[in-house]
Amino acid sequence: MSKTVFETLTGMYFTVDDPDGSYGTGQVVRLAAEGVYFIRFDGNEVPLPLELASIGEMLEATEEEYKRWRFFDSVEERDKWIEWLDAPSKPRVISLVKPTK
Template sequence: MTEKISDLLTDMYFTVDDLDGSYGTGQVIRPAADGIYFVRFDGTEVTLPLELASLGEMLETTDEGYKLWRFFDTLEERAKWIEWLDAPSKPRVVSLVKPTK
């Protein structure tokens, strides 16, 4: 490869949703070929093997249109997203009773 592949995903951190409701995290390492990237999922202690992910995979959505992959510039941004994602939701009570005088 004499021509450098231009990309914006190298060194980005990501979360990827699984259909069972769980998610994985990792980092895009570098381009492998046009439209294909080496990615490393967190929890993999060895430097190799890296996994391959295509842009098509990274752009997939659920049947409802939600993105499966989300990208972040820094670990801190991803950590904030995960904190929000894992936080228990707070129930909201809306009163439908008209107040009396």
């Protein structure tokens, strides 16, 4: 693959699902080597150190075949996704009683 293909993830923001049902957020900082990126998870008060993540890790899926990593062009797009994800679902009432005439 060409270097430009690998560079496309640089600067993107992400969410990554954890097995316990929580998720982490961060940004892809830059390419470290072919197929490996420096990433930084978001910290509450101070920036966390850089970590390495491979393309293989980023393509991992759960047992139910859901992708663990999601990528976004901006923080705003990512925040909209998180807002939707964290929003409580609206209960639906389904009547099981057949209406009478």
